[in-house]
Amino acid sequence: MRNENGFRIMVAAGGTGGHVYPALAIAEALVRLYPQVSLGFVGGVGGFERPLMKETTVQFATYDEVRSGPLHGVNILKMLVSAIQLIIGTVQALWLVKRRNPDALLLTGGWVGLPVALAAWVWRVPSMIFLPDIEPGLTIQVLRRLVRKVALTVDESKQYFPSNETVTTGYPLRQSMLDATREAGIKQFGLDESRKTLLVFGGSRGSRAINYALLDILPQLLADGVQVIHVTGTLDWPDIEARRKAMPDTTHYRAFPYLHHEMGLAMAAADVVVCRSGASTLGEFPQFGLPSILIPLAWAWRYQKVNADYLAERGAAIELDEKDMTERLLPTLHDLLHDAARLEQMQQAARRLARPDGAKCAAEALVELAGANR
Numbered sequence: 492m493r494n495e496n497g498f499r500i501m502v503a504a505g506g507t508g509g510h511v512y513p514a515l516a517i518a519e520a521l522v523r524l525y526p527q528v529s530l531g532f533v534g535g536v537g538g539f540e541r542p543l544m545k546e547t548t549v550q551f552a553t554y555d556e557v558r559s560g561p562l563h564g565v566n567i568l569k570m571l572v573s574a575i576q577l578i579i580g581t582v583q584a585l586w587l588v589k590r591r592n593p594d595a596l597l598l599t600g601g602w603v604g605l606p607v608a609l610a611a612w613v614w615r616v617p618s619m620i621f622l623p624d625i626e627p628g629l630t631i632q633v634l635r636r637l638v639r640k641v642a643l644t645v646d647e648s649k650q651y652f653p654s655n656e657t658v659t660t661g662y663p664l665r666q667s668m669l670d671a672t673r674e675a676g677i678k679q680f681g682l683d684e685s686r687k688t689l690l691v692f693g694g695s696r697g698s699r700a701i702n703y704a705l706l707d708i709l710p711q712l713l714a715d716g717v718q719v720i721h722v723t724g725t726l727d728w729p730d731i732e733a734r735r736k737a738m739p740d741t742t743h744y745r746a747f748p749y750l751h752h753e754m755g756l757a758m759a760a761a762d763v764v765v766c767r768s769g770a771s772t773l774g775e776f777p778q779f780g781l782p783s784i785l786i787p788l789a790w791a792w793r794y795q796k797v798n799a800d801y802l803a804e805r806g807a808a809i810e811l812d813e814k815d816m817t818e819r820l821l822p823t824l825h826d827l828l829h830d831a832a833r834l835e836q837m838q839q840a841a842r843r844l845a846r847p848d849g850a851k852c853a854a855e856a857l858v859e860l861a862g863a864n865r
Contacts, residue, residue, distance in 0.1 A: 498528050499592065499594050500521060500530050500531070500594065501530075501531045501591060501593035501595070501597070502514050502517075502518055502532050503532075503533040503598050504532075504599040504603070504604070505538040505539065505540040505601045505604075506538065506601035506603065507539060507601070507694070508539070509600075509770050510599045511540045512771065513599045513621055513663045513770075513853075514621075516665045516668075517597060517663045517857065518530055518551070519548075519666050520850035521858070524851065524858075525858060529552045530549065531551060531552055531553040531555070532544060533555045533584070533587065534555075534556050535556060535558070536557070536558050536559075541556075553591065557584050557606050558576040558577070558579045558583065559580045559602040559603040559605060559606055560572060561573055562574065562577075562602070562629075577602070581609055584610035585614075587607075588610040589610075595619065595857055595860050596611045596617070596619070598618060598621070599621045600620070600623065600634075601630065602630060604634055605634065608620075608634050609637060617638075618637065618640075618860075619639065619641070619642055619856060619857050620638045620640075620642070621641075621642040621660075621663070622644065623644060623773070624795075624797065625645060625647055625648050625773070625794070625801055626648070626794050635656070638656075639860060640656060640658060641658075642657075642658055642660045642856055643657055643659045644660075644770065644774065644849070645659065645801070646659050647801070660852035661774065661846025662774025662775070662846060663774070663853050664778055664850060665755070665850075667752045667754075668778060669755075669778070670755070671758065672759055673759045675756055676757060676758075679760070680745050680757065681745075682745075686716055686717060686743065687716065687717050687718070688717075688720065688761045689712065689717050689720070689761065689763050690757050690763070690764040691705050691719060691722070691764070691765045692721070692724075692766050693722075693724055696726065697724010698724065698767055698786075699726070700813055700816065701816070702724070702731060704816050704820055706734060708820060708824075709744065711821060713743050713744065715828075717743070717824075719743065719744050720745045720747075720757050720760070721744065721745065721747070722750050722754075722757070723746060723747070723748055725748045731746060755775075758779045759779055761781060762782070762828065763781070763784065763824065764783045765820070765824070766784075766785065767788050767795060768786070768795040768798040769788075770794075770798065772785065772798060773801065774846065774849060776807065776808075776841055777807065777843075777846070780838040782808070783807065783809070783841075784827070785811070786813050787799045787810070789813050802844075805844060806840035807840040808841075809827070
């Protein structure tokens with residue numbers, strides 16, 4: 492029998508950074524708490540997770556890919572192709588789980604989790620899924636029937652699951668987030684300490700609506716004494732880079748297609764952030780006491796709206812509808828950045844929601860699940 496440090500843990504995650512980053516944070520905590528743990532990662536074929544795995548400092552013993560695809564929010568043809576992919580992926584996952592023989596499986600959402608979870612259920616490998624958002628989406632509603640435990644970001648999610656299935660861990664943060672300081676962020680981006688700093692991004696893939704709404708008001712912001720860190724996402728980067736090069740003065744405008752380890756430093760340096768309201772906002776902004784202006788993605792079911800409501804109702808965020816963003820973004824930013832008392836209130840409200848031990852708690856819950864299976 493292996494000791495607790497010798498557990499074999501399989502991690503399945505993919506699709507977006509919102510699925511992959513929590514998985515990597517929990518993996519970091521597993522290695523830190525149980526140095527002899529053996530980790531294996533399963534992603535989608537050619538997925539977004541592949542380049543992220545090349546950047547991570549976590550040492551995975553194995554890296555595998557299985558086929559999968561979305562069944563929700565796509566046309567009939569795409570749904571049929573995805574169904575075929577999922578059947579193939581399930582066969583791949585059955586062979587993979589049997590061969591790797593993990594003590595437990597961690598899932599963080601994304602369609603790649605479905606064939607792996609089904610294979611783990613067949614081979615009686617206990618699974619835990621982490622729910623990053625407050626309200627579960629379709630994938631997690633399906634997966635929860637195949638897992639033994641659901642780890643939650645906040646207690647408000649308990650209403651969606653039987654009480655014996657859940658454990659509230661908080662949102663898992665990568666060590667680079669936990670270690671980031673304002674001083675280091677200012678140095679990293681070469682910022683002017685006398686200016687307020689605005690961070691703008693649209694999630695791991697970027698947001699065209701937010702990118703161009705910022706460019707429309709950028710001259711006024713810079714003239715108003717604000718400096719900007721803009722993470723555009725890779726899709727819009729060529730156009731925005733060309734526009735940046737054509738600007739007469741970019742002294743206080745920092746634009747990047749993507750930030751990985753440096754994202755925590757950008758948040759630590761910022762006074763306000765404008766972005767979508769994906770799951771990471773529930774953990775990252777409280778960690779830095781970072782006031783936010785959130786623009787929920789209109790077509791993303793309703794989970795982003797629920798996330799934004801949660802932070803706004805607790806005084807940590809201001810919520811804007813995308814259709815009003817063009818008109819309201821500049822005055823909202825101006826009022827907030829020039830109201831020191833309100834900014835401080837929002838900072839304190841965000842800090843009250845912080846759970847810096849989220850990755851540790853999730854790792855411990857996963858190892859407990861693995862130990863119970865022996």
